[in-house]
Amino acid sequence: MAFIRSKEIPPHSGNWYDYEVKSVNENGKIRQKHIRYIGKSGTRSGVAGGHSEPLGVRDTISLSPAIRKTACKFCGSQHTRKFGTYKGIQNYYCDDCRTKFTDTDALPHGRVSPSFIAGALNQFYNGASFHDIEADIDQRTNEGISHTAIIKWVNKYTADAVKATKDLKPNVGNTWIADETFVRVDKKRKGDPEIVNPYSKSRKAKWVVFWDIIDAKTRFLLASHLATTRGLEDARILMEKAQKRAGKTPKVVVTDHLKSYIEGIERAYGSETIHKHTSAFEVRNDNNLIERFHGSLKERTKVMRAQKNRSTLQRFTDGWLVHYNFFRPHMSLDNRPPAEAAGLKCDKRTWAEIVGVEKEPIVKPLTPTGDSA
Numbered sequence: 001m002a003f004i005r006s007k008e009i010p011p012h013s014g015n016w017y018d019y020e021v022k023s024v025n026e027n028g029k030i031r032q033k034h035i036r037y038i039g040k041s042g043t044r045s046g047v048a049g050g051h052s053e054p055l056g057v058r059d060t061i062s063l064s065p066a067i068r069k070t071a072c073k074f075c076g077s078q079h080t081r082k083f084g085t086y087k088g089i090q091n092y093y094c095d096d097c098r099t100k101f102t103d104t105d106a107l108p109h110g111r112v113s114p115s116f117i118a119g120a121l122n123q124f125y126n127g128a129s130f131h132d133i134e135a136d137i138d139q140r141t142n143e144g145i146s147h148t149a150i151i152k153w154v155n156k157y158t159a160d161a162v163k164a165t166k167d168l169k170p171n172v173g174n175t176w177i178a179d180e181t182f183v184r185v186d187k188k189r190k191g192d193p194e195i196v197n198p199y200s201k202s203r204k205a206k207w208v209v210f211w212d213i214i215d216a217k218t219r220f221l222l223a224s225h226l227a228t229t230r231g232l233e234d235a236r237i238l239m240e241k242a243q244k245r246a247g248k249t250p251k252v253v254v255t256d257h258l259k260s261y262i263e264g265i266e267r268a269y270g271s272e273t274i275h276k277h278t279s280a281f282e283v284r285n286d287n288n289l290i291e292r293f294h295g296s297l298k299e300r301t302k303v304m305r306a307q308k309n310r311s312t313l314q315r316f317t318d319g320w321l322v323h324y325n326f327f328r329p330h331m332s333l334d335n336r337p338p339a340e341a342a343g344l345k346c347d348k349r350t351w352a353e354i355v356g357v358e359k360e361p362i363v364k365p366l367t368p369t370g371d372s373a
Contacts, residue, residue, distance in 0.1 A: 006018050006019075017038075020038055072094035072096065072099070075099075080095070083100055115352070115360070117153050118352035121157055123136070130150050155315065157351070159315075162318050173216055173217030175250065177213065177216055178212070178235075179256060183207070184207050208227065210226060212238070213239070219332070222241070225238045225241060226313060232267070236264040239268035243269070253273055253274070255275070256277070261275065261277075
């Protein structure tokens with residue numbers, strides 16, 4: 001139990017100071033442990049001759065919850081104390097976990113409101129560049145933010161989103177469509193000329209093959225695979241990834257006329273799966289499902305010019321799959337994301353929920369409810 005104690009410093013000075021303490025048992029001995037300094041409680045004068053009253057230490061009283069300080073953002077402890085200010089913002093120190101935090105709505109180890117982080121993630125995966133997001137935040141705030149901070153947000157919360165959704169099994173149909181496209185990775189050496197067209201076939205540009213497979217019924221993107229070749233082993237890896245994610249084997253796989261699919265599908269699924277050589281345009285009443293997905297992907301990647309290397313490209317494609325499957329509504333699915341069409345019940349349905357932001361009303365009343373105008 002915590003208490004407030006007052007102490008006269010120096011003795012007989014009349015200046016009293018309040019401290020929060022609690023009783024602890026250490027090796028069979030009870031002692032009072034200092035928790036935090038509260039502040040000066042005032043001056044008390046004695047009755048005779050105007051001298052201070054030598055009361056020593058004031059009697060202890062129970063600490064009211066109303067005067068407890070801000071809870072620690074890291075461990076939730078109430079044993080916190082003020083720890084100076086920075087740019088007019090109060091800092092606190094936690095005596096339990098020994099960390100410092102700010103008295104703002106920013107996340108731990110952060111200085112920006114999480115609503116801006118959630119907005120930045122949504123803008124990034126919808127096609128905005130890091131510098132465009134930076135400019136947007138600068139327009140709406142009184143303090144600038146670096147685009148490198150936005151990159152850190154994307155990397156951190158993309159990993160959280162992938163972790164939250166990777167083990168979910170969608171209820172997909174029996175017809176899957178596979179295809180591949182090219183994405184450029186920047187492999188320029190120092191001194192090489194800049195490539196003006198991001199999709200140039202220049203020898204200075206390094207292209208990788210982006211393999212993907214999608215369910216024709218729900219539009220759920222089952223798997224993707226990055227490679228530098230278009231061989232049968234790459235096709236087999238793609239099929240096995242999709243099988244693992246869906247938890248079943250398809251009855252029909254639709255591909256183009258790339259020969260690698262023939263043996264790749266045979267090795268992954270056996271002879272029970274029908275391999276249909278055709279164009280994606282011929283599936284489901286000429287609905288170009290996977291080419292439409294590639295169009296969305298290219299719309300996103302064209303503002304990026306090139307990925308730094310294959311690991312950054314892999315991180316982006318992993319995040320893009322989560323965004324496409326779980327967060328992005330599709331008009332052909334009644335403005336539902338593919339995950340909802342596939343019957344998945346996911347706790348995280350937006351980037352705001354990944355970050356941990358509560359949604360706000362579209363407007364806020366200027367006058368609180370119950371007050372007169």
